[in-house]
Amino acid sequence: MNDLIIKNIKSLILPKKSDGPLKGAEMDELEIIDDAMIVVDDGKVVYAGETSDEYDASEVVDAGGRVASPALVEPHTHVVHGGSREHEMALKRQGVDYLKILEQGGGILNTVEQTRKATFDELLEKASTNITRMIQHGVLTVESKSGYGLDRENELKQLKVSKALEEKFPIVMRHTYLGPHAIPKGRNADEFMDEMIALLDEAKDYADFADVFTETGVFTVEQSRKYMEAAREKGFRVKIHADEIDPLGGLELAIEQDAVSADHLVAASEEGKKQLAESDTVAVLLPGTTFYLGKEKYADARGMIDGGGAVSLATDYNPGSCVTDNLQMIMAIAALKLKMTPNEIWNAVTVNAAHAIDAPDRGTLEVGDAADIVIWDAPNHEYIPYHYGVNHAYQVFADGRLLYERPGLKF
Numbered sequence: 001m002n003d004l005i006i007k008n009i010k011s012l013i014l015p016k017k018s019d020g021p022l023k024g025a026e027m028d029e030l031e032i033i034d035d036a037m038i039v040v041d042d043g044k045v046v047y048a049g050e051t052s053d054e055y056d057a058s059e060v061v062d063a064g065g066r067v068a069s070p071a072l073v074e075p076h077t078h079v080v081h082g083g084s085r086e087h088e089m090a091l092k093r094q095g096v097d098y099l100k101i102l103e104q105g106g107g108i109l110n111t112v113e114q115t116r117k118a119t120f121d122e123l124l125e126k127a128s129t130n131i132t133r134m135i136q137h138g139v140l141t142v143e144s145k146s147g148y149g150l151d152r153e154n155e156l157k158q159l160k161v162s163k164a165l166e167e168k169f170p171i172v173m174r175h176t177y178l179g180p181h182a183i184p185k186g187r188n189a190d191e192f193m194d195e196m197i198a199l200l201d202e203a204k205d206y207a208d209f210a211d212v213f214t215e216t217g218v219f220t221v222e223q224s225r226k227y228m229e230a231a232r233e234k235g236f237r238v239k240i241h242a243d244e245i246d247p248l249g250g251l252e253l254a255i256e257q258d259a260v261s262a263d264h265l266v267a268a269s270e271e272g273k274k275q276l277a278e279s280d281t282v283a284v285l286l287p288g289t290t291f292y293l294g295k296e297k298y299a300d301a302r303g304m305i306d307g308g309g310a311v312s313l314a315t316d317y318n319p320g321s322c323v324t325d326n327l328q329m330i331m332a333i334a335a336l337k338l339k340m341t342p343n344e345i346w347n348a349v350t351v352n353a354a355h356a357i358d359a360p361d362r363g364t365l366e367v368g369d370a371a372d373i374v375i376w377d378a379p380n381h382e383y384i385p386y387h388y389g390v391n392h393a394y395q396v397f398a399d400g401r402l403l404y405e406r407p408g409l410k411f
C-alpha cells in the first residue's frame with residue numbers, strides 16, 4: 001500500500017532526467033502525458049504516467065482534471081537581506097543608472113547597511129515571508145546567496161539564516177557564498193577581494209557554492225578568476241554574476257572555471273555563447289532584472305539555445321534589480337522577451353534549474369525522485385506562461401505531503 005495517489009491529472013508534465021542539463025534542441029523536448037496519475041510512497045515517486053489501476057494508496061487526491069508538474073526549482077535568489085529599496089524606483093524613473101546608484105553608495109551598498117543592522121531573527125522572519133510566497137507559487141527548491149554582509153560577521157550571519165530557512169521549511173535549499181558582491185565604500189578592491197577569499201574556509205561550513213559579481217566598477221575578470229580558483233581549491237563549485245551590463249568576458253571565465261552556472265549574461269559575447277554549447281555550465285537567465293531595470297536588451301536566450309547551450313531561468317529575487325518572488329512571472333517574460341518556447345521554459349525552471357544548483361533528485365518525476373509536485377489550475381502547460389502576473393499553483397506537495405492549497409473566497 002502506497003501513501004498517496006494523485007489521480008485525474010489532465011496533463012502531466014515530465015521533464016526528461018539526464019546526467020547533465022538539457023542542451024540546445026533537447027530543451028524543446030518535453031513529455032506531456034494526458035489522463036495521468038502519480039503514485040507516491042515515503043516521499044518519493046513510485047509511478048508517474050498514464051492512469052492505471054495497478055496501484056493503491058492510503059490517500060487519494062483528485063486533481064480535478066488539472067495540470068501537474070514537478071515543483072519548480074529557483075536557482076538564483078538573494079532572499080536573505082535587510083530592508084527594501086523602493087526609493088530607488090523614483091531614481092530609476094529619472095534615468096539614474098543601476099551602476100551609478102551603486103557607485104554613489106546606494107543600491108547593493110544600501111542593502112548591506114540594512115542587512116548589517118538586522119538581527120539573525122529579523123532576517124529569518126523577513127526571508128520566511130519570501131520563501132512562503134515562493135512555495136505558494138510552486139517552488140520547493142531554492143538557491144540563496146549571501147553578499148549583503150561584505151564582512152566576516154555579516155556574511156556568516158546571512159549564510160546561517162539561509163541554513164535556518166532550510167530547517168524551518170520542508171524545502172530543499174542550496175546556499176551560496178557571495179562575499180565579493182560589491183566593494184564597500186572607501187575600500188581597495190584587491191584588498192577587499194583578498195579578505196573575501198580568506199573567508200572561504202569558514203563559508204564552506206555553510207555554503208555549497210561560491211559566487212562573484214564580475215562587472216564594471218565591481219570586480220574585474222582577473223580578480224574574479226583569483227577568487228574562483230581559490231574557491232575551487234577549497235572544494236567549492238563556482239557561480240558567477242557575469243556580463244549583466246557590460247561584456248567583460250564573464251561567460252568565458254565561467255566556462256574556464258567549470259562553473260556550475262553563469263548567471264545574467266545579457267551582454268555575453270558570441271565567443272562565450274559558442275563555448276557555452278561545448279560546456280556543461282548552465283546559463284541562468286534572469287529576465288526579470290532586465291524588465292525591472294527598464295532596459296531594452298534582453299539576454300540572447302535564442303542564440304544560446306539554438307547554438308546548443310543549456311539555459312535555465314530564475315527570479316533573481318533581490319531588493320534592487322528584481323523584486324518578485326513569483327517564478328511564474330519570469331516564465332511569462334521568458335516567453336515574451338526571450339522568445340523561449342513553452343517546452344524550453346518548463347525545462348528551464350525544472351530539470352535545468354536543478355542542474356544549475358546540483359539538486360539531482362528535484363525538477364523531474366522519475367521513479368525514486370522526491371515527490372515535489374504542483375497541481376496547476378490551468379487547462380494545459382502552455383497556459384501558465386501565457387496568463388501572466390497571477391498565481392496558477394492550486395496545490396503544492398512537498399515530498400508527497402500537501403503543503404499549500406489555494407484558499408477560496410469567504411463570502
Ligand SMILES: N=CN[C@@H](CCC(=O)O)C(=O)O
Pocket residue numbers: 078107108111213241244289316318319320321322
Ligand atoms: N547584480 C548583482 N546582484 C544582484 C542585485 C543585487 C541588488 O541590487 O541588491 C543581481 O543579481 O541582480
Ligand SMILES: [Zn+2]
Pocket residue numbers: 076077078241316318
Ligand atoms: Zn543575483
